[in-house]
Amino acid sequence: KNLEKGIAGDYLASYGFPANTQLTGTYVRKYDSTLVAPWLWNAQKKVFLSTEDEQSVQRKAQYVVDKGIGGTMIWELAGDYQWNAAKGQYETGNTLTTTMYDAFKSAAPYGAKRSTVTLPTDAVNIDVSFNQFALGDSNYPISPKLKITNRTQATLPGGTEFQFDYSTSAPANAKDQSGFGTSIIRSDHTAANNIGGLKGPYNRVSLKLPAWQTVAPGASVELDFVYYLPTSTPSNWTVTFGGKSYSLAGDLARGTTLVEPGTGTNPTPTPTPTPTGPTPTPTPTPTQP
Incomplete structure (x- = not known):
């Protein structure tokens, strides 16, 4: 000044x-x-x-x-x-x-909801993670491995659909290179530029397990996921199979309950066995001669 x-x-x-x-x-x-x-x-x-x-x-x-x-x-x-x-x-x-x-000071309370759509209240224990980001000259386009791990007691069949949101700070052109048919099914910002700010928060992605691909309990599957500008961690996940949609437990969406797919009941934790040690050998009491 x-x-x-x-x-x-x-x-x-x-x-x-x-x-x-x-x-x-x-x-x-x-x-x-x-x-x-x-x-x-x-x-x-x-x-x-x-x-x-x-x-x-x-x-x-x-x-x-x-x-x-x-x-x-x-x-x-x-x-x-x-x-x-x-x-x-x-x-x-x-x-x-x-x-x-x-x-x-005179503004209305800010919006504290992460998702702009209603998420399922039943959540299942399926993990998703992004790993193996390329470095150096290979770091563009951004192409990590998206790993999906099934920690439920049900097998995920071919055609299981995953949906999630990523920020419109990255363009609506994410894809995969592994045959999962990744596509953008909704974009909240469709303007040709960001003049005046982004018009909405999310691009929503859909991807599906190939018809021949199943994921057994405890198993994982990886795909090559590609996007073109940095963005916040994808969120608001859903998975749909067996005629029902679920949230993912790891997304920590408010108001969800962890269930087993198809049963609607809470998963029963595996009991931890009580450790037992060897029976001690009694020490003989010394006697006086």
Whole structure:
């Protein structure tokens, strides 16, 4: 802000500049309402400085309120500022933090639901994990192994369908290279760009075990999963087989109950046997001669 106003702050000496330092050129503030971004441009020095100020932060805070998002993350609190009238300069302060606070204090409670659709209340013990991410020059497209492990007492038949969501921060073009027919069945953001923010949170994926593929209790299957930009961990999983859909226990969806497929009952844990040791040999009591 001091550069924008042509002020050489008295703190410059702390950074090794002479006390009589003068600014070269003029730092002109620019603003793009589409990007919601201000910046400074010094034509004489050909210097570009990206900034945040009250106008941009207020717009972003209002976006958070309108979307029911939980809040904002501040990259560098020391970048906040306030005007010191006595010294005639900007200094470290809380102008931008206060701008966000003023927007949030009257906002409705934020949306705390992870899923945008109703998930089944019965959950089954099937694990999913993403492993073996390629490194170096092989790390794009992003292509981990998706491992599905059946920890239920039922065999997953061919055609078993898994669905899950991943964030629209990655494009809606995920696929697999293993014959599981991965496809995007719903995208909440279908615009050609992200101007004005993402229109919705998720891309929903469907993939199915090949007709010949079964997964016995305790067994696993892997597929090559491919996506093209980093995204948060996939969530809101469902699995459908035997004419019924279930949530996955590991997804920790609220309001779900762990059951065995087809029975609707809680799985019975395997009892842990009580350890038994060898029968001790009695020690003879010594006798007096």
